[in-house]
Every structure is written in C-alpha cells, then in structure tokens.
Amino acid sequence: MKQPKQNLPKDVTGSPAAARSAAKTASSHSGPAAPRRPSSRAVRSAERREAIIAAGLEEFIARGFAATRLDDVARRAGVAKGTIYLHFKDKEALFEELIRTAIVPLVARLGAPPALDGSVRDMIESFARTFIQEVATTKRGDIVRLIVAEGPRFPNVADFYYREVVSRGLSDMRALIELGIARGEIAQKNLARFPQILVAPAIVAVIWQSLFSKHAPLDAIEMFRVHLDLIFGERRPT
Amino acid sequence: MKQPKQNLPKDVTGSPAAARSAAKTASSHSGPAAPRRPSSRAVRSAERREAIIAAGLEEFIARGFAATRLDDVARRAGVAKGTIYLHFKDKEALFEELIRTAIVPLVARLGAPPALDGSVRDMIESFARTFIQEVATTKRGDIVRLIVAEGPRFPNVADFYYREVVSRGLSDMRALIELGIARGEIAQKNLARFPQILVAPAIVAVIWQSLFSKHAPLDAIEMFRVHLDLIFGERRPT
Amino acid sequence: MKQPKQNLPKDVTGSPAAARSAAKTASSHSGPAAPRRPSSRAVRSAERREAIIAAGLEEFIARGFAATRLDDVARRAGVAKGTIYLHFKDKEALFEELIRTAIVPLVARLGAPPALDGSVRDMIESFARTFIQEVATTKRGDIVRLIVAEGPRFPNVADFYYREVVSRGLSDMRALIELGIARGEIAQKNLARFPQILVAPAIVAVIWQSLFSKHAPLDAIEMFRVHLDLIFGERRPT
Amino acid sequence: MKQPKQNLPKDVTGSPAAARSAAKTASSHSGPAAPRRPSSRAVRSAERREAIIAAGLEEFIARGFAATRLDDVARRAGVAKGTIYLHFKDKEALFEELIRTAIVPLVARLGAPPALDGSVRDMIESFARTFIQEVATTKRGDIVRLIVAEGPRFPNVADFYYREVVSRGLSDMRALIELGIARGEIAQKNLARFPQILVAPAIVAVIWQSLFSKHAPLDAIEMFRVHLDLIFGERRPT
DNA sequence: TATGAATGAGGTTTCATTCAT
DNA sequence: TATGAATGAAACCTCATTCAT
Numbered sequence: 001m002k003q004p005k006q007n008l009p010k011d012v013t014g015s016p017a018a019a020r021s022a023a024k025t026a027s028s029h030s031g032p033a034a035p036r037r038p039s040s041r042a043v044r045s046a047e048r049r050e051a052i053i054a055a056g057l058e059e060f061i062a063r064g065f066a067a068t069r070l071d072d073v074a075r076r077a078g079v080a081k082g083t084i085y086l087h088f089k090d091k092e093a094l095f096e097e098l099i100r101t102a103i104v105p106l107v108a109r110l111g112a113p114p115a116l117d118g119s120v121r122d123m124i125e126s127f128a129r130t131f132i133q134e135v136a137t138t139k140r141g142d143i144v145r146l147i148v149a150e151g152p153r154f155p156n157v158a159d160f161y162y163r164e165v166v167s168r169g170l171s172d173m174r175a176l177i178e179l180g181i182a183r184g185e186i187a188q189k190n191l192a193r194f195p196q197i198l199v200a201p202a203i204v205a206v207i208w209q210s211l212f213s214k215h216a217p218l219d220a221i222e223m224f225r226v227h228l229d230l231i232f233g234e235r236r237p238t
Numbered sequence: 239m240k241q242p243k244q245n246l247p248k249d250v251t252g253s254p255a256a257a258r259s260a261a262k263t264a265s266s267h268s269g270p271a272a273p274r275r276p277s278s279r280a281v282r283s284a285e286r287r288e289a290i291i292a293a294g295l296e297e298f299i300a301r302g303f304a305a306t307r308l309d310d311v312a313r314r315a316g317v318a319k320g321t322i323y324l325h326f327k328d329k330e331a332l333f334e335e336l337i338r339t340a341i342v343p344l345v346a347r348l349g350a351p352p353a354l355d356g357s358v359r360d361m362i363e364s365f366a367r368t369f370i371q372e373v374a375t376t377k378r379g380d381i382v383r384l385i386v387a388e389g390p391r392f393p394n395v396a397d398f399y400y401r402e403v404v405s406r407g408l409s410d411m412r413a414l415i416e417l418g419i420a421r422g423e424i425a426q427k428n429l430a431r432f433p434q435i436l437v438a439p440a441i442v443a444v445i446w447q448s449l450f451s452k453h454a455p456l457d458a459i460e461m462f463r464v465h466l467d468l469i470f471g472e473r474r475p476t
Numbered sequence: 477m478k479q480p481k482q483n484l485p486k487d488v489t490g491s492p493a494a495a496r497s498a499a500k501t502a503s504s505h506s507g508p509a510a511p512r513r514p515s516s517r518a519v520r521s522a523e524r525r526e527a528i529i530a531a532g533l534e535e536f537i538a539r540g541f542a543a544t545r546l547d548d549v550a551r552r553a554g555v556a557k558g559t560i561y562l563h564f565k566d567k568e569a570l571f572e573e574l575i576r577t578a579i580v581p582l583v584a585r586l587g588a589p590p591a592l593d594g595s596v597r598d599m600i601e602s603f604a605r606t607f608i609q610e611v612a613t614t615k616r617g618d619i620v621r622l623i624v625a626e627g628p629r630f631p632n633v634a635d636f637y638y639r640e641v642v643s644r645g646l647s648d649m650r651a652l653i654e655l656g657i658a659r660g661e662i663a664q665k666n667l668a669r670f671p672q673i674l675v676a677p678a679i680v681a682v683i684w685q686s687l688f689s690k691h692a693p694l695d696a697i698e699m700f701r702v703h704l705d706l707i708f709g710e711r712r713p714t
Numbered sequence: 715m716k717q718p719k720q721n722l723p724k725d726v727t728g729s730p731a732a733a734r735s736a737a738k739t740a741s742s743h744s745g746p747a748a749p750r751r752p753s754s755r756a757v758r759s760a761e762r763r764e765a766i767i768a769a770g771l772e773e774f775i776a777r778g779f780a781a782t783r784l785d786d787v788a789r790r791a792g793v794a795k796g797t798i799y800l801h802f803k804d805k806e807a808l809f810e811e812l813i814r815t816a817i818v819p820l821v822a823r824l825g826a827p828p829a830l831d832g833s834v835r836d837m838i839e840s841f842a843r844t845f846i847q848e849v850a851t852t853k854r855g856d857i858v859r860l861i862v863a864e865g866p867r868f869p870n871v872a873d874f875y876y877r878e879v880v881s882r883g884l885s886d887m888r889a890l891i892e893l894g895i896a897r898g899e900i901a902q903k904n905l906a907r908f909p910q911i912l913v914a915p916a917i918v919a920v921i922w923q924s925l926f927s928k929h930a931p932l933d934a935i936e937m938f939r940v941h942l943d944l945i946f947g948e949r950r951p952t
Numbered sequence: 953t954a955t956g957a958a959t960g961a962g963g964t965t966t967c968a969t970t971c972a973t
Numbered sequence: 974t975a976t977g978a979a980t981g982a983a984a985c986c987t988c989a990t991t992c993a994t
Binding site: 538539540541542543618621623624625626627628629634635637638642643663664666667669670672673675676677679680681683684686687688691692694698699702703705706707710 | 863873875915919940941
C-alpha cells in the first residue's frame, strides 16, 4: 500500500456515454422494472471498463501510446493493473478501443444534421462554433492530436478515424457546400472538390491550442468567421 | 561486426552528410587498393554526428520519441551505441537537437523572400507550391507531424518551432497579405489578422499525406490554388 | 572539447616523493653536470606517471575502486585516457601500484628508528604524535581507510600492506615494548604479545576522522596520551 | 574471470528468512505431493524482502557497493531482478536499508545492560567477549568494515551508524568507566574522556580478521583481556 | 471477477579498453 | 609516446504481462 489511489477519472468526453453504456449493460439482464439494487456484477464490470477507458484516454493524451504506463492508467481508473487485462487483450487493444470510444461524441456532433431552415453560412457557422467550442478549445481536441501523433503506427486507428470521422465529415461538408452553391451563397464552385478547405482553419485551431496557445492565444471562432467571409463574402452588418 | 549495416538513410535533411557517409562505407570495401581515409578525426566525428542525426530523424519519425530505440538509431547510423553518447547527452538531447537541425531547411525555404515583381497571388502561390512539394509531399512533412505529436512533451521543441518557424512564417504571411490588401488584390481586410487561414490548407495537406493519402489521395497544390481563389478571387483563364 | 581540463593534481602524499622520483629518473641518463634543458621524453613520461598516480589516489580515495572512472583520473592528471594504459596494464594495476606508492611515505615514517636516548614512552609518544599529525589528521589517513575498504577484493594489496607496513610496524612496536619492559617503564609484560593494543587508538583515530569527525571531533593526540598513561602509568607533572 | 563468484550464502543476519526461503525452493521440487504453500501473499512478500536483504548484505560485503550487481543479489535471493524494485526504490535505497537492518542485532547486543552485580571489569569483559565472538569473529564484523568502506559515500549510513551504534555504545562505555572509577576499580580518571580507548582493540580485531587473519591469526579475546589488564590492573590468579 | 506481487525481456546509459592518427 | 573517438559488454531500471490468491 505505497501509493494512495486516485479516483478521479476526470471524464474527458464530457458526454454521458459512459453512464448510458453502463445503464444499458445493466438493463440487459435485469428486466424492465428492475428496482434499484446494489449494482450487479455486470454493472460494476461495465463501470470499471468505462473508468479504464476514461483514465486511459487521459494518460494516452498526456504521454502518447508508448510512454503511457498501464500502471498509471489502472491507478487513475481506481482498479488493479490486472483488471485492465480482463477487459482488453493488451495495451494496444485498449488504445484502439479507446480511440473508437472517444470518437463517438465527435461523430455525434458531426452527425447531427443542422436545422435546414437558416442560410448555409449560418448552418456552417453554428456547426463550426460548436466544433470549436467543444473540441478545439477543450481537451477533447487532444484526441485529434493523439490520432495525428499515433496514426501512422496504428493503421487501424487511422482507418477507423478516416471511415468514421473524416470521410463522413467531408461528405457532410461537401453536401453543405453544394447546397450553398445551389442557393447562390457560395460563388466558388471548386470548393466542393476540396471540403478540406472549409475545415482547415478548425484543424489548425486544434493544433494551435495544443502547441502554441501559450505563446500566442488564438481566437478560433473569430478566425473561422473571417474564413467564412472568404467563402460566403463579407457579412453585412445587419 | 555482428550486425549487418543498413545503408538506407533515406536522406531527410537534405544535407550531403548522409551521402558522404554512405560513400565512405562503400569505398571501404570497393577496391583492392582502397586508399586510406584521409579525412581527419574531426571530420570523421562530424560525419558520424550527422549520420546519427539522420538516422535518429528517420527512427523518431517512424516510431515517435518513446518507442524509438537508440540501438536502432545506432545501427542505422552505422555506429556503436556508445557513440551516440559522445555527441548527445541522452536520448532527449538527441531528439531536441535533431528537430533543431531538421528545421533549418524549412526555415531556409521560408526565409527566402520571394521575388517582389509579380502579383502577391503569384508570390504566395509560388511559395505554397514550393512548400507543398518540398514539405507536404516529402518525408520532411513528417517532421511537422513529429512536432505536433511530441510537442506537448517537449516544450523546448515546441518553443523552438514556434520561434523559428511559426512566428516567422506568420509574420511573412501577414506582410504579404497586407501587401495584397494595399495593392487591392485582397478584398478581405480581416485576413491580415489571421494569417493562419492562409496556410491552413497547407498544414492540412501535410497531415493528410501522413494519415489518409492511402485512403484518398489529395492534390494539395490544386487544393491550395482553389483556396487562393477564395482569397484573391477566381482566376480568369488567360 | 566539452570538458575543460583541470590540472590540479593536489598532491595527496604531501611528500616530495614525486618530485624526487622524477628527478631521479631524469638524472639517470643525463649526466652529473647536465645543464637544465627542456625536459626530456623520459622525464616527461615519468612526470605523467606521477601525475596519474596522484590523481588516481585522489579519485580512489574519494570513490573507491569500482566507482572511480579512469576518465576522471585522466582529467585530473591532465593526460589523455589512453595515456594511463601506457603506464599501467589496466585499472587494477593502477590501483595496486598506487597503493604501493602511497604506502612508501608511511613506511618511511615508521622506518625511521627513533632516537634511543629518551624514555621509551617519549619515543612512542613522539612517534605517535608524528603518525597522528601526518596520517590520522591528513587525507593520507584515507589511504588506510581505502585499504580497509578494498583489501578483501585485492589480496595483493592486503598482502603488500601487511608485509610492508603492518608486520614491520608491529615488530618495531614489539621491540619498543620489550625495551620498555626491560627498562621497567612498562609493567604489563603481556603487552609485548599484542603490540596491536599499542597502536589501536591510532587506528581508531584514523577511522574516526573519516567517518565521525563531523559528528564529534576527536582530539587524537590527547587520546593517545591518555592511552599511554594506561601503559606507562600516569605522567607526573614535572 | 575477474570476479570469482561465491555461492555460499552463509547467513549473516541470523534471521530465519534465508533458511525458510531455501526450504521453500527445495520443497518446490522435492516431493510428489508438495503441499501448497499456505502462507499469504503478504507473508510471501515479506519473506522475499528478507531474502533480498540477506542476499544483498552478502553481496555488498563481498564486493562493496559499486561493484555489486543487483542481478547477483536477485539470483542469490531467488527472486527476479524486478522484484528488488518492488521493495526498494533503487540500489542505494537497498544498501541503506540493508545497513539499517543489519545494525539491529549489533544494537541489540549493545543495548542489553549487563548484570550490575559483578565487578565493572567482569561486566566489560563479558560484554567484550560477546562482542568479539558475535561480531569480530563472525562475518557480521564485515558489516563494520562495509560501513568504514562506504561511509564517506553514504552520509546517511554514517550518520545512522553514528547515532544508533557509536554514540550509544560510547555512552554506555563511558558510564561503565565512570562506575569503575567510582568503585575504585579504574585508576585512570581521564579514561572516561576517551571511551574509544576501551573499545579500540575490539575495532582493531574486527579489521584484523577481515584483512590479516590469514597472515597471522589473532586471539582477539586474549588481546582484549590484556587490554583490560592495562585498565584495571593485572588480574591476580585466583 | 478482481487483485497486485512477481516476472524478465528489453531499454537507456556508463565506462574500461582499444587503436588509428 | 600521446591522444581521444569509438567500441560494446554490462549494469541499472522499467513496465507489459501473467497468475496464484
């Protein structure tokens, strides 16, 4: 008993995913009207799994894959080291599943189709504001950096990220751009060929926050607004 | 001589050191009357240092800081493990000096002021073409990814990169943008506040090549041209 | 050129032995009336050898055999590392020769037969005073500690020390004791069987200075005088 | 072949740990129905710790701090290398704790107040006999030599030894001497100022056994008796 | 299922020794 | 003879993984 335990898995995703997941697992065998009981084994197990994932995410973000010690992950998750191996084959499997789990909220944000009643610019701007506030500014942006950092060593991760986030996000962006073109909001027709241009400042903002915010703070939202001015034309003050 | 040497230092830095080193190794068994190496000890030592840097860069790019084994660096450089410690205090010092050395060519590109006789767009486009061809497409782009990946763990590296590359590059970009505004080429005055927007697609291109080019190739130069169309207005076919 | 050299071999023995030795070597081939000339090779070589021995003694005393780095010895001696191997087969040979050389002054002190005109007590007291002042209080006492420390690992050293110092010294002591008994100064006839008793406080003083003088200073000479009072009877104030 | 290995774990601490440990190892392949070790994990862990301490003591005594390999300690203790680090932060911590542990029996001897019914001389002689038999003659005496050897490099060790053994022991000696003076057994009043004189022959005996017993055996007990004759006056044959 | 002590392969670093200059 | 860069064996220490409890 040399090391006091830390039970502060500081939820990274901020989403209620963990809670939901645990609840789901629990309800899967307890019946619809199960009264609240001292959490069953399955519930406890799922909770631990979530705690390990949350702790692992923190550690992997802070140190990268190779430099992260499962010892630290276990301590942060409040479980024994061996317990990790009950849930994940090895460190690599933990890492890959981690990323998958962490990406879910990102996808959720991207996946939610914006209200179609406003202008395309409004839609994109609202989307971007959400993204920047929830990702670029948050620690969650570090997940992106983590993927950039470890992607080449974990093809699975890069593939998954491309499939679930990048290609989807770009499709959505392309659709929005084409809508903007069709509506006459966007003049540059070629933009639809490179939706990356649309999101590039958001990516740059994420990286900037991780590396350079202490050298020079960056108002990501304002930057993005200027970027949109380039695409949609300057906003006229209402 | 237990370990067969690998002489594939796939030159990253662009310096002729690796080439010389390789030549040396080659000549040592090429002819019956192999002339005694005339190079002085100091020269040999400097060559070794260069070889270690080149080898280290390869390995760090391929595996990241923590997962790189100095054993591999030594083998790739064709030196004994202990030799690394004659030139660098420890793994960390090697890494940091490595980055510094590797950044020099990048700085050289940025530092060369473009000819001022053409249009601002031409200047930027020529600059971007050079950058993309020399960085984004090359393995040198991986240096950028390496910095993104390890920066948070190596404040020195991030600081150095910010000082030598980022802040400089942004200043130059800002100056060009202001020139463009003054000449009436650029309409969006706010762009000068966020030169990051100008380079964002180039950054994205670098990352894309590292992670997703196998999923979907990206014509970075064409993308950048479209981006410039947003800023300068669409090119009129001549 | 990372490490500036230190040319401060801080003579440990304090004796002019080194100088004498060098001079001897020089004179051995230069003739009786040789005019002062830029020191010959042989002289320079002998000087270096002495410098290595002096530096080695310092380092071995400070760190013990295993923890001493020849690099440090070379630096302190102001020679290159390889030079050590021109004079000594290896680290072990350096150590053993070192001890031999360092013991010479000790032997010299012991060997000088005291004037036989005073009382035995006076002879011993004068001898002890010299020993304590020159050895116990000086850094030279650490040589004794060094031998105690490394002796079991270096039988040669222990043997040599026993032969040259211990057995000789004890013989001399025994002779003095027997003289004291014969003259009626010493009552305890059995003391001649254990001359170690006579020197024991001096040994303890040496060790005390090395280990505990900072905790509690010890007046070794006064202690020895009290010890002699036990053997010779209390001194009558003249 | 520089370092001959010793496979003779001659128990130094006197604790039964080593014995048990050996028994365990033996039983693990001795019979077909080897009974499952009932000892709890905590017990097993403590046993291992003891085994490491015992093994470390042997090795440190035999080779000194710097030359001792933890690999050998582990092998001698019958544990894996990593196990050492579960119990001790590093080699230095092992060494320091080792000494502390090893000193306990010494302190125990010193701490036991002698029966006050006999003469002071009897008390001291009985004490010295115990000390010499249990320490000087035993390998435990090497602990003293180890402390003398490494003390200057391990101030903690020297401090601890001074505090727990030396200053205590000297106080006790001084008290006994003063008692002897009060009772008229000891004539030399100044002896109380230097209790070191009383124990000096015992110290010398310890060192002698380590270094020179093979050159000339020393009857430490008889020597001490002669020493006491000096202090208390010659014994009258009963 | 959960634990955490134990393992040992593998990594970083040191340093005695060599040898081309 | 002197040098000091280079070597590589060997030491310390870490940590992913296992397994008895």
